[in-house]
Amino acid sequence: xxxxxxVLSATTHNYGRQVIDxxxxxxxxxxxxxxxxxxxxxxxxYIQVHVFGDRRPTMLIQYISAVDDxxxxxxxxxxxxxxxxxxxxxxxAPLGEQ
Numbered sequence: 001x002x003x004x005x006x007v008l009s010a011t012t013h014n015y016g017r018q019v020i021d022x023x024x025x026x027x028x029x030x031x032x033x034x035x036x037x038x039x040x041x042x043x044x045x046y047i048q049v050h051v052f053g054d055r056r057p058t059m060l061i062q063y064i065s066a067v068d069d070x071x072x073x074x075x076x077x078x079x080x081x082x083x084x085x086x087x088x089x090x091x092x093a094p095l096g097e098q
Contacts, residue, residue, distance in 0.1 A: 001027035005085050006049070006059065008033050013042035015063040015078055017091075025090065029061065029083045036066050043078075057085040 001023045007030040009018065015034040020027065035042040045065040052058050063078040064071055080093040 001030075004028045005083055006061065007031070008047065010035070013039045015043045015045065015047070017079060017081070026088050029059075029081055029089045031061065031081075034063060056087075059083045059085070 001020050005028055007028045009030065010033050012032050013035040014032055016032050018030040018032060020030060031047060033047055034045050036044065036046050043063065043065075044067045045063055048062050048064050050060040052060065060080070060082055062080040077094055079091050081089060081091050083089045
């Protein structure tokens with residue numbers, strides 16, 4: 001889990017993090033992606049990734065709903081994560097779920 005920074009899976013079609021034992025705060029951030037094609041019982045949306053910084057590249061990863069009329073991120077209550085490339089990972093929103 002130290003060879004990559006982001007792993008995407010579509011096993012359940014519901015957005016959420018899969019924590020590998022021993023890698024809660026480091027290693028790859030493993031996310032289930034949700035579904036933009038309206039699979040039954042799925043979150044309808046997609047993952048958005050922003051990459052910032054030259055000296056310490058960092059990703060901001062959030063789920064965007066495809067159902068809302070307006071593009072919204074964490075206001076839907078979905079977890080938002082920050083991942084330093086080759087470094088730590090943490091959840092920044094919603095704060096009550098950390």
